Amino acid sequence: MATSAPEKIRVLIVDDIAETRENIRKLLQFESDMEVVGGARTGGEALDMARETQPDVVLMDINMPDMDGISATKALLDDVPYAQIVILSVNNEPDYMRRAMLAGARDFIAKPPSPDELISTIRVVSERAREQKKKLAAPAPQAAAPSSGMGFDGPGRRAGRAIAVYSAKGGVGVTTLATNLAVGLHTVETPAVIVDTCLQFGDVSVFLNLQVKNSIADLAARAEELDNDVVDEVTMVHECGLRVLAAPQRPEMADEVQADQVRKVLQHLKRMFAYVVIDTSSTMDDTTLAVLDVVDLLVAVATPDIPAIKDARLLFDLLNVLEFPAAHVLFVLNKMDKRTGITAEAVAENLKHAVDGEIPYDERTVTASVNRGVPLLLGDKSRPPARNVLDLMGAIKHKLVSQAKEEEEVKEIERPRAFGR
Numbered sequence: 001m002a003t004s005a006p007e008k009i010r011v012l013i014v015d016d017i018a019e020t021r022e023n024i025r026k027l028l029q030f031e032s033d034m035e036v037v038g039g040a041r042t043g044g045e046a047l048d049m050a051r052e053t054q055p056d057v058v059l060m061d062i063n064m065p066d067m068d069g070i071s072a073t074k075a076l077l078d079d080v081p082y083a084q085i086v087i088l089s090v091n092n093e094p095d096y097m098r099r100a101m102l103a104g105a106r107d108f109i110a111k112p113p114s115p116d117e118l119i120s121t122i123r124v125v126s127e128r129a130r131e132q133k134k135k136l137a138a139p140a141p142q143a144a145a146p147s148s149g150m151g152f153d154g155p156g157r158r159a160g161r162a163i164a165v166y167s168a169k170g171g172v173g174v175t176t177l178a179t180n181l182a183v184g185l186h187t188v189e190t191p192a193v194i195v196d197t198c199l200q201f202g203d204v205s206v207f208l209n210l211q212v213k214n215s216i217a218d219l220a221a222r223a224e225e226l227d228n229d230v231v232d233e234v235t236m237v238h239e240c241g242l243r244v245l246a247a248p249q250r251p252e253m254a255d256e257v258q259a260d261q262v263r264k265v266l267q268h269l270k271r272m273f274a275y276v277v278i279d280t281s282s283t284m285d286d287t288t289l290a291v292l293d294v295v296d297l298l299v300a301v302a303t304p305d306i307p308a309i310k311d312a313r314l315l316f317d318l319l320n321v322l323e324f325p326a327a328h329v330l331f332v333l334n335k336m337d338k339r340t341g342i343t344a345e346a347v348a349e350n351l352k353h354a355v356d357g358e359i360p361y362d363e364r365t366v367t368a369s370v371n372r373g374v375p376l377l378l379g380d381k382s383r384p385p386a387r388n389v390l391d392l393m394g395a396i397k398h399k400l401v402s403q404a405k406e407e408e409e410v411k412e413i414e415r416p417r418a419f420g421r
């Protein structure tokens with residue numbers, strides 16, 4: 001593995017043409033603040049090398065023999081969430097750019113790049129890598145990256161991870177965040193499912209513009225005899241590939257679903273998917289308690305106003321009583337607005353609880369996204385609030401990686417288990 005002074009910008013070059021890689025390498029060797037940590041010929045090689053070298057910036061070609069640069073971008077960001085991908089390609093049609101941005105690329109430079117443009121772009125985007133690395137490193141001594149052996153970053157060895165998004169107060173953006181996180185976490189390598197446990201008035205399907213045919217009530221009825229085929233049959237598939245288990249079509253059908261059945265359904269889904277994202281109702285009823293039983297991470301959401309902060313305090317107290325591990329909670333403030341004068345620092349101080357993510361108030365963007373049924377993360381991810389949701393996703397992944405590491409250290413056993421798909 002390459003080592004370097006920590007302050008150097010670590011650059012990985014991905015291009016199937018040796019001459020291009022060499023030219024870029026030569027160009028960058030004169031920049032004292034940069035270090036080329038590797039050159040990959042294919043998308044697959046890029047993933048291996050990125051895991052090994054932990055680059056800050058990846059210069060990525062689009063057309064490559066195995067995996068194209070766009071798929072490689074998406075997969076690479078799952079492993080090295082802070083890496084900044086700059087696409088270098090002759091394909092500068094808007095559709096390519098859009099797809100590259102959707103995959104998480106930070107910038108796009110036409111080939112051949114001018115030396116000045118390339119170098120200044122690397123410097124600019126590396127700042128962001130540094131910021132994200134700092135954020136991700138905060139709870140742990142080093143910016144740990146998931147190794148291929150961690151399990152949930154590939155069709156792996158352990159059960160998937162369940163993440164519930166919850167608020168004791170309604171209307172704070174739980175469904176908005178749950179749908180976006182699910183869309184963002186889903187990849188071919190890490191398949192995700194979103195489950196709507198808001199049994200009476202669930203609206204995940206509306207947020208994703210899907211027509212509900214089957215729902216969680218259909219799986220609950222078969223909770224004792226679940227298999228992957230039944231799950232495939234009942235869940236819907238969003239255009240991005242994310243599986244969706246909707247809430248019942250009508251409120252009165254909620255009575256058909258028992259908390260214990262929800263628990264069993266979620267446990268089964270954890271064996272099938274890398275991520276199970278759960279949208280919850282704000283009522284702390286038996287269903288929500290069953291959700292808490294199976295989740296690995298709770299994303300608690302509040303807004304910067306006194307009633308929501310009061311409810312967040314009550315939630316933290318309740319979690320304490322329930323002995324829900326504090327380390328398994330991420331606290332997020334949504335609808336942050338400078339004009340209210342309530343800062344994240346003030347909320348953290350008041351609640352004696354760190355704020356792990358902030359999403360700005362942006363009525364125009366969020367309302368348009370909800371009304372169109374197109375999640376923010378399927379639009380321009382480079383700007384707020386989508387960018388902040390991506391940062392939150394990075395924090396979630398980091399937390400899960402740390403958890404998995406701790407578990408492995410404690411158990412030191414391998415559980416051979418595929419997602420079963």
Ligand SMILES: Nc1ncnc2c1ncn2[C@@H]1O[C@H](COP(=O)(O)OP(=O)(O)OP(=O)(O)O)[C@@H](O)[C@H]1O
Nearest residue numbers: 170171172173174175176335360361362363366367
């Ligand atoms: N960051 C934001 N900026 C502006 N508006 C937002 C933001 N996040 C969510 N909203 C809006 O707030 C409203 C409530 O959002 P959402 O339905 O996600 O909340 P919820 O907590 O799931 O509510 P419920 O309790 O009804 O389930 C929606 O109209 C959504 O567009």
Ligand SMILES: [Mg+2]
Nearest residue numbers: 174175198203
């Ligand atoms: Mg909701």
